[in-house]
Amino acid sequence: MVVLSREALHESVVDPVSASMNFLNEVAGRYPEAISLAAGRPFDEFHSVADIDKHIQAYLTHLRERGLSGAAARQLLTQYGRTNGHVGDLIARMLDVDENIQVPAAAVMVTTGCQEAMVIALRGLCAGPGDVVLAAEPCYVGLTGAARILGVEVVGVPESPDGLRPETVRAVAAATRARGKTPKALYLVPNFANPSGVSLPVPVRRALLAAAADEDLLILEDDPYGLFGLDDEPRPTLKSLDSDRRVIYLGSFAKSYFPGARVGYLVADQTVADAAGRRTLLAEELSTVKSMLTVNTSALSQAVVGGMLIDSGFSLRAVNQAKIAFYRRNLNTLLASLHKHFAGTAVRWNNPSGGFFVVCDVPVDASEALLEVSAQEYGVLWTPMRFFYVGGGGTHAIRLSCSAIEPDRIEEGVGRLAALLRR
Template identity: 35%
Template sequence: MSVSEPPTTDSGSPGRLPAPDRLRRTDTRLDNYVDRYAARTHGMTASAIRALFAVANRPEVVSLAGGMPNITDLPLDVVGSVLNELVVEHGRQAMQYGSGQGEPAIREQICEVMRLEGISAHPDDVTVTVGSQQALDLVTRIFCDPGDVVLCEAPSYVGALGVFRAYQTQVVHVAMDEQGLDPVALAEAIEAVRRTGRTAKFLYTIPNFHNPAGVTQTLERRIEILRVAEQADLLVVEDNPYGLLGFDGDPTPAMRSLDADRVVYLGSFSKTFAPGFRVGWALAPHAVREKLVLAQESATLCPPVFSQFAVSAYLAGHDWRGQIKVFREMYRERRDAMITGLTEHMPAGSTWTEPKGGFFVWLQLPPGLDAQAMLPRAVTARVAYVPGTAFFSDGFGTRFMRLSYCFPTPARILEGTRRLGEVLAYEASVNETFGMTALGDGRDRVIHPYEAPGADMS
């Protein structure tokens, strides 16, 4: 590496340069383009979950971290024959460019899928996307300028927080409880934003089997949240990748089914079929749909046509409802193993949610423990999780962790909770030895009330 020469004055002798030149960096950097990136790139950070992949994927580590669907029970012979027939009979169409909105056949089938949650929709209002993650990205792109406010639950999906950060929005978290988003806290957060002279662009919520909290909004709670949103003229973005994966009874009616004009609904086949096809969608009011299609065309020209044809052929030729039932039972067995393992191995003072569907449990640690600080010790003990701070935009959540039960076998889940329990017990004993916070009596609320629902809006 070369060392830069000392700065010189106009006379050529070493001296102090004018202020603008003094501020110019002269050191050697690995990235020569660091001064040229857009300001929004400063908000792009690695996902806490993705960062764990290299460690969590080691065979000796029990990963309770990622939310990777388990497709072991997917009939690959059926899928293989569907793909073979697709290529032979429709390959020239399936491997060509398509519509920016998505292919008509799959948009009709998406409407059929959504009817299971009480949604009555027209295919013209559906925009197919590259997974529901892209749908959220497009919604944020068309609604949010830098500095705009987005409301979302505390905690919230880490992928959504990444999108909001990339578009330079300000996230204001809203408290949750065992029934999901708190309508009173929502009204307070809306008012806190308004006192600063701004208006929240939308509320982002995951009403079913929340990621990461595992809780589900009751029907009564959904109605109340929509009432608050109507009074505030607030758009609601309903993200629902897990809605059909409930373990007990029929799905709760979607928020979109209760208010078609105020709710943008995001869905995906990643959890109910297979994530590798990356087919999701957004159901939006007609005017919003037009903007989504324009944004989609500028981003990708069109969503992958082959994936759409493949999913469409699967839906048309296979008992996809029966397959979802198979997935539900498989995930129920894993949920039961997780709850059993936590009950047997967690130290006093620990509490956790008991999800009725989906993939995740939200664990609250005994007082004095820090999930982020403990992670290296847990990995050394060959178990991985996601620290709670990943699911907040403001550093909250040190006493929480998200545990996923969707992918490991029940036996591996039990072993993982045993290893995790040993790590927590050791950390708790260290706290007691050095006179730190007592463990408590275990009666803390399962969902810790968020301490700053309005956030510092200054």
């Protein structure tokens, strides 16, 4: 039988950071009774199988009202479809209602989760061997993992405790060019970032847009958590502030609807001109990349999401009020539990204004080995922050998530974590 050398496989297969999510899933599978303060998934009880058929029927009604015959509607849902998807117009309406983002439907590409949107954007923008992407660090492993698969270098831009600073972006871009590389884009999560939980003030958002213009960078704005603030303070997306179409907006229905639909989207309304002067939208040009990845996003999943948008009046904010209240309560519970168990100790944590995550600095090496002890002997899971650093870091920090469990389990989980750290 053939035996392959593991060292001969692509670096993305053997890279420990890229494999971090598999490691967490494996540990969780071996200790199913452990309380997970590691999982960043939505709370299960918000999802109903009955909603799937309800929303498909709403979408079919929408198609009939548009004048499609039964045969045409059947073909739309059961056959290969348009590469960039068939609910882009509905997503564009939702972005207008909820985020004050006005883009044509042709600028919206419907993707198989936001992860595919990241891969498509990276592949389309980074054309040469010297092209690199800057990313706020600590950085979501989905972005760094996608870049590793594509062979695209990610250059970390260190966050301050208050988030990404425009002057740091400028300095890192300059240093990157000084070593012969070309920074093409800056990736960040401006609302309640994963993993740091940080949300950027509006003046900083405007300053980052100005810095990106000065440094000739596009911005990849990832916004999975924007709905889930602790208050109703408006937090405009970078895309809504984008006056010169510098922002490519990455979105997903995983947190606002349900992850199993696997529907995300990419908004790329930048103009692309060829040598002959022909002009198109970037989303249209990137369709060639998508066609070689997944051909098209599941038509059935698009129909489910399309029906949900129709039923919600194209407002995720309106239809997610119960989730918003639940996640607010959970984050407040997590912060209160940390204060109860760790006030006056060497453990420090940040205070995010929303989202799913809190970062704790701990006076021990937060290694995979310690996580194994935590799961086996104390029955609690968390995420080592070292997974989120490109060039090393986060060795004495952990990420805690509060989205997937009830408040009483959060309190119990923090108590178990306190027992581990006392030891």
